[in-house]
Amino acid sequence: MSENINTNDNKESVNFIQKIINDDIKNRKYDARVQTRFPPEPNGYLHIGHAKSICLNYSLAMKNNGKFNLRFDDTNPVKEDESYVKSIVDDIKWLCPKWDGHALYASDYFDKMYECAVELIKKGLAYVDDLTAEEMREYRGTLTEPGKNSPYRNRSIEENLELFENMRLDKYKNGEKILRAKIDMSSPNINMRDPAIYRIMHEYHHNTKDKWCIYPMYDFAHPIEDAYEGVTHSVCTLEFEDHRPFYDWVLAHLDEFKDEPTQQIEFAKLYLSKTMMGKRYLKRMVEEGYVDGWDDPRMPTVAGIRRRGYTVEALYRFLDDIGVSKSQSQVDISMLENAVREDLKEKSPRTMAVLDPIKVIITNYPEDQVEYLEAQNNPENETMGKRQIPFSREIYIERGDFMEEPPKKYFRLYPGNEVRLRHAYFIKCEDFKKDENGNVTEVYCTYDPETKSGSGFKGRKVKSTMHWVDANNCIDATVRLYDYMMENEDYDKTNFLEKLNPNSKVVLENCKLEKNINEHKVGDRFQFLRHGYFIIDRDSTDNHFVFNQIVSLKSSYK
Ligand code: ATP
């Protein structure tokens, strides 16, 4: 399946990043080599926004016969949690089928980063500062006012080397000293006002353990990680645009990297309507029990959409539809759902499923007879073949497909009316039975043997075709229907928990499905006629199926 991802699209419009790459290849920059990466912090599950970045980086590498790396950005020892590493690796495997499976860690380059810091000190481009964090803030200035130089800015190279060495040798407390780049305290870009590059942190690191008590700052570490790995195009989101001058500055001043520094290219983040995205908000939904875990099918996590039944091909189709740009905007979630429908249309066999069953007895059908009717598995894709569906005297139809007293324009089953059963016969409603509460329990019909599906019967027309399941040859299943977690757009980061849709998950326990579902396994997808697309969930057991709704048939269908 995943081999078929269309990363080699022949679309005429090439995104702006590919244009930059085309020029670089033409000019033989980086020896015409392309290498990209995705650098997550292992502090949560990935969401569909991350997927945009991953698929973009991966596709750019694949389209240009290049290389794509997953590199964990684990430079901050207090923020990481190893349990997230596994989920991220699983997600990347799913999204990037040709990825080499080898995860890299920024912390493996700590020695290199230390050397780079020493090189900058030796060049007079970095100094150890004794200002407190608060003093540093005061000295930094504001957007409208320049900063001022620290009194420690003019320490000699020797003194700085010694102090930095002492930082590493655990001679100071947290915050007592910090290593800063020496650039320009009056730069209009605050990121260039002598940014911190190494800080003292007495923290255990999951990878390097107790080896370090100083850790590099993200903005200093990142360009070194990229360049050291051989990344050519470091693609990231727009909030890093103001950090690019420092990214470039770091590489421009390191001998090993200055000749062909990695270039940073920014694009706009993906935002989806009706979707709360940031990791920390998703974490609250999980930890406070609003959803059934990170891979709850309602979650916009990669694990969630995978369990929901979205295909990776559909995701690439969606990303292709929305493109890559420099301007921030929100994408309507219906575009994603449409891509899923388009993808599943030809891939998923049709089947009949009655989600809210009511029994129909066909009074003129022989009692012990079962006949098998032929049905096409997918009218959009003949290669999916045909199946035989059992039919007998008792069947189930949807409760909503029968009415005792129909309103105008109701063409389904009601006393005296005739309808077509898909793949079977015409049936006419003769009578029905109710229980003591007034609920209809059984509907009695007669069938017309002349009207068998495929027989070419042209005698009369009916206005409705209904799905059904043979009551004597079917299976019971649980079906979960899903709606958006955020129904409207009237929420923000502070109140989203109060605005969650209370009906985002509806569990139907008594659904009736065609018996041949028995031949299928977890992960198989179907179109339930008239209901939408569904996937067999991993909660299924040997004798009971659980299905998740992937997407309805039409955007308006509820
Ligand atoms: P969040 O804001 O959801 O917590 P993050 O940006 O903190 O996400 P990281 O692990 O730091 O998550 O980011 C990894 C990469 O994913 C970064 O390069 C970031 O630019 C990218 N990314 C994060 N959110 C989106 C998004 N909505 N669309 C595209 N790329 C994104």
Ligand code: MG
């Ligand atoms: Mg973050």
